[in-house]
Amino acid sequence: MKKKLKKILKKKLRKKLKKIRKHLCPKPPPPSVIAQFLYVSNYSANRVDIFDIFNNPTNPVRVGQFNGGNLHGAAGMAITDTTLYVANQSSNTVAIYDITNPIAPVHVGQFNSGNLSGPTGIAITGTTLYVSNQSSNTAAIYDITNPRAPVHVGQFNSGNLHGPCAMAITGTTLYITNVVSDTVAIYNITNPIAPVHVGQFNGANLVGPDGVAITGTTLYVANQNNSTAAIYDITNPNAPVHVRQFNGNLDTPATMAIAGTTLYVANEAGTVAIYDITNPINPVPVRVFGAGEFNLPYGLVVYTVFG
Known part of the structure; x- marks a missing residue:
C-alpha cells in the first residue's frame, strides 16, 4: 500500500514540476517574418532586379x-x-554579394578556381554549395564555412548529368535537371561532399527540363521546350510519381522559386508567372509581371528576413 502511495505521489510531483518548469522557462516564440524579397536575374542584361513581396x-x-x-x-x-x-x-564565375541590406547588395567577391564551366544552377545545404556546370556536364562542390571564401572540395557526374541546369534539395536528396537528356537526376547527399547517384526520372513528361522547385512533398519541373510544368509527388524522394502538368502563362519557362503558397516561374520570353499553390497539385495562375522590364529573366530566389 505504501509503495503504491509513493508511486502516485511521485507521479503528481513530476507533473507539478513540469508545470513549474514550463512557467519559468517558456519556449521562445518562433521568429517572425519582417520582410521578403524576390530577386530576378536577367541573363541578357547582366543584372539582378529586386522586388518587395512581403x-x-x-x-x-x-x-x-x-x-x-x-x-x-x-x-x-x-x-x-x-x-x-x-x-x-x-x-x-560565381559572384558573391552581402545582402545585409536586401535592397542594396554589396559585391564582396567571386570564385571559380578553374572548376566552373558554364555555371548555371546553385543549391545550398548547410555549409555545402553545389554549382551545376552546363558546359562540362558536371557539378562542383564547395565548402562555404566561410560564405565569402568558398573552397572547392570536389565535383561529380558519374555519367548522369547532361546539360545540368537547376537544382533543388529536400532533406538529404538533391535533384538536378538535365535539359539535354530530358531527365532529372537524383542524388543522395547524406554526405554532402560525396553525392551518390540513386536514380533519375522522366516518364515522358519532361521536355527540356530547366527549373525545379519543392514545397513539402511536391516537386515542380519547368519544361522549357514545350512551355509546361510537371508536378511530381515526392513522398518517396527517390521515386517521384508524376501527378499532372500545367501551363497557363508559361512561355519558355526557366527557373522557379517558392514563397509560402506562391510559386514564381521565370519565362525566358520576358516575364515572371505567378501561381497560387495553396493546393500544391493544382496551381492556379494569378498573373504575369515584368513585361518590358526583363531581358531574358532566368534565375529566381526568395530572401526572407526574420526579426
Whole structure:
C-alpha cells in the first residue's frame, strides 16, 4: 500500500514540476517574418532586379537592381544567411554579394578556381554549395564555412548529368535537371561532399527540363521546350510519381522559386508567372509581371528576413 502511495505521489510531483518548469522557462516564440524579397536575374542584361513581396506576394513591387560590372550572363542564384551567390554563365564565375541590406547588395567577391564551366544552377545545404556546370556536364562542390571564401572540395557526374541546369534539395536528396537528356537526376547527399547517384526520372513528361522547385512533398519541373510544368509527388524522394502538368502563362519557362503558397516561374520570353499553390497539385495562375522590364529573366530566389 505504501509503495503504491509513493508511486502516485511521485507521479503528481513530476507533473507539478513540469508545470513549474514550463512557467519559468517558456519556449521562445518562433521568429517572425519582417520582410521578403524576390530577386530576378536577367541573363541578357547582366543584372539582378529586386522586388518587395512581403505585403502581397502576388503583386511584386520593384525596389532596386544591381550589377556593378560583376555580372556576366547572370543565371541561377542561392542564399545563405546574408550572402547571395549569382552564377555568371558567360564568365565561368560565381559572384558573391552581402545582402545585409536586401535592397542594396554589396559585391564582396567571386570564385571559380578553374572548376566552373558554364555555371548555371546553385543549391545550398548547410555549409555545402553545389554549382551545376552546363558546359562540362558536371557539378562542383564547395565548402562555404566561410560564405565569402568558398573552397572547392570536389565535383561529380558519374555519367548522369547532361546539360545540368537547376537544382533543388529536400532533406538529404538533391535533384538536378538535365535539359539535354530530358531527365532529372537524383542524388543522395547524406554526405554532402560525396553525392551518390540513386536514380533519375522522366516518364515522358519532361521536355527540356530547366527549373525545379519543392514545397513539402511536391516537386515542380519547368519544361522549357514545350512551355509546361510537371508536378511530381515526392513522398518517396527517390521515386517521384508524376501527378499532372500545367501551363497557363508559361512561355519558355526557366527557373522557379517558392514563397509560402506562391510559386514564381521565370519565362525566358520576358516575364515572371505567378501561381497560387495553396493546393500544391493544382496551381492556379494569378498573373504575369515584368513585361518590358526583363531581358531574358532566368534565375529566381526568395530572401526572407526574420526579426
